Amino acid sequence: MKIIHASQDALVARDVDAYLAMLSDDVVVSDPSTPRLVGRDAVRRHVEGLLASFSEIEFLDRKVFSLGLGAAMRFTLRTRTADGRDGTLDGVDVFELNEQRKIAKITSYLDAPGASAAASAPQAGALEVYWASGSPPAWRVLLLLAVKGVPYTSKLLQLSREEHTAPAYLEVSPRGKVPAIRDGAFCLHESLAIMAYLDRKHPSPPLFGESAEEAGAIARVIAEHENYLYPALGQIARAVFSGDPTALAGEEPAVRAAVATLHEELARIEASLALRDYLAGPRLSAADLTVYPSIQLAVRAATRPAAAPLDLAVTPLAARYPKLAAWGARIEALPGYDATYPPHWRAA
Ligand SMILES: N[C@@H](CCC(=O)N[C@@H](CS)C(=O)NCC(=O)O)C(=O)O
Structure with a gap:
């Protein structure tokens, strides 16, 4: 499997373009050091970040075992971090090729990935x-x-x-x-x-505003979200995902009030998006990134059969809140947006 050797040679030679040229457009990479990566752009950012954190990388040992369009590579790498610490890394990478002989899937199994995340030694500067x-x-x-x-x-x-x-x-x-x-x-x-x-x-792009007015508008949207929409959503999510029959039937006054707040806040957001592309102005800001996961949570809760008695009336989002749906699509089109994170959100 020449492509496997060639791709790894390109990596250690830091030739990211040559490496990416051997991957399919929709390549999926699973590696314990990062949420699942989909597509060449996501892989490029990850690989460039990794290479920047090592001043030296070389294979001490590698062996490729292939079967049809798949292959597994056992390897030991010698590494030196950018701040001068030496180490080795053992692992197995599993590759799947597509019909065009491009690498379409890479799954990495690294030595000791199961060690408790918090217990692993901090890397200075990382x-x-x-x-x-x-x-x-x-x-x-x-x-x-x-x-x-x-x-x-x-x-x-x-x-x-x-x-x-x-x-x-x-x-x-x-x-x-x-x-x-x-x-x-x-x-x-x-x-x-x-x-x-x-x-x-990391100031680029600035997400908390540059002018006083921008900064104020962004802080306002975030504060409104934290004080109104998010607590209501928390109440609803607890009811829907806990399976508590009383809360689910909407009999609990707090849940009923939360559903009313949800409707009110979504209507406010929809009205504001009729005037501008993003929540706090014409540009993406931290306000959008704060509110977006909450909208996804609302959609996910609303699509649960258990939520039916609460009449959340959130979905289909594009029919009920078209501006909100279009705004969500703009965020999902951002470079770097990971459509697979977190996997179970996609059920919505
Ligand atoms: N205000 C906090 C909220 C953090 C929070 O509540 N995180 C939840 C997950 S959504 C958590 O860690 N829950 C674990 C627990 O409370 O035991 C923030 O914005 O970071």
């Missing part, structure tokens, strides 16, 4: 992002990183396994919530604080 699948605040941060093209080390926590209450994680995020980041010696929790920090650190 941004670590702790998140959990299905968490809207975590998704905000991942969206912001994607829009800015900032490479990071993904630390996916399993809330069902209580990984967010492990002592090592509480050192990063003392309330035991996701998202949180570790950037060198600096740890930060609270999604909006993380977004503001990352925007200051």
Whole structure:
């Protein structure tokens, strides 16, 4: 399988264009260091980020085993990080080729990926992002990183396994919530604080506004979301996803009030999007990245059969809230948007 050897040679030679030319347009890459990557652009950003964090990479050993259009490669890499630390990495990559003999799928199995995310040694200078699948605040941060093209080390926590209450994680995020980041010696929790920090650190494109008016409008949309839509949605999501029959029947006054608030807030957003392309003006901002995961949560809740008694009236989104649906499509068309994150959101 010449293409497997050639693709790996291109990688260690840092020839990203040559590497990408051997991948299919819709290539899917699964690697424990990042959420699943789909498409060459996503792979380019990831690979460029990885290469930037290593000053040296070479194969100490590799062996390719092929079968039909598939292959597995066992390898040992010698690495030196940009800040001079030496290491080795053992793993197995599994490749699937399409009919055009392009690499269409790569799955990496790396030594010790199952080690607790929080327990793994921090890499100086590498941004670590702790998140959990299905968490809207975590998704905000991942969206912001994607829009800015900032490479990071993904630390996916399993809330069902209580990984967010492990002592090592509480050192990063003392309330035991996701998202949180570790950037060198600096740890930060609270999604909006993380977004503001990352925007200051990686200013392009500016997502918290440049003029006083822009900054004010963005902060207003975010504050309105945090104070009205998001708490109502939390109430609804708990009712729908908990399966509590009382809450589901809409008999609980708080849930009924939350559904009314949801309708009111969605109507406000729809009206505002009739005047501008994005929530706080003509340009994408942190306001959009804050609200978008919540809209997806509303859609996901509304499509659950268990939500029928609540009459959430959110879907089909394009029919009920056409401006909101068009805005969502604009966000989904952004370079770096990962259509597979988090996998179960797609059910909507
Ligand atoms: N205000 C926080 C909310 C964070 C939050 O509530 N995260 C949830 C997931 S959506 C969490 O970590 N839950 C775990 C728990 O509370 O045990 C933020 O914006 O970051």
